[in-house]
Amino acid sequence: MADAKEARLQATRPLSPHLSIYRPMLTMMMSIVHRITGAALYFGMLLLAWWLVAAALGPNAYGRVQWFMGTLIGRVILLGFTWALIHHLLGGIRHLIWDTGRGFGPSEREWLTLAGLVGSIGLTALLWIVGYLMTGGVR
Amino acid sequence: MSKRDTMRTPLARVRHLGSARTGTEHFWRQRVTSVAAIPLSIAGIVIVMSLLGRNHAAAVQILGSPLVAIVMLLFIVTSAYHMWLGMQVIIEDYVHDEQWKLTALMANTFFSFTVGLASFYAILKLSFGV
Known part of the structure; x- marks a missing residue:
């Protein structure tokens, strides 16, 4: 009885607008991506720990890590890790700029956000090209 | 004005509610670790990339050399602390059930410390040998 009344009240009372109400904007999407990349890096740190512990364990364990990172799945994960790290890094710098109260103008905030996205993709590509050049091309 | 020159009720004072001044x-620790993470993650990328394609012996030598080890x-x-703080916010935002929230927050602490300390120990082992 009381439940039914409560349910009706919940349905009719004005709700505060949430994500689904707004037209998707770049700043908003990049804010979400910043959190997603942060969460991805959280679990990605397992890879770093695995790699370092394997190096401490010895050549066999280290070889297994190197083998895995060389597989297609390993490379895809590493590529994702690289992009997530750089995107989160650039996004973090943008947020630090915003923390000082600067860069909130209508064009500035869009420009900063777009620069983060383009920069993260560009830098990731650059790092991977350098990486492949260092190891002698795609194998 | 009454004798009370504060907005807090006597009951709130007894219960120790109100500003904890913290x-x-x-927020601040998240910022401090994020500022520290800027140069450190760039250095981390350089160190990891310098080890691309190298064998175990070379990796041990480079990771165990003092300056590289200190930076690592x-x-x-910095990363372990930063991700601990960040995941805490994510959990508090999305997990509303009290028991699940506390469980997730605890798991977050365990995960961050385990990943951080395992990596930390590995660098020390590579530095001091044995």
């Missing part, structure tokens, strides 16, 4: 601490240790501590 409201911005979490700083990177590990």
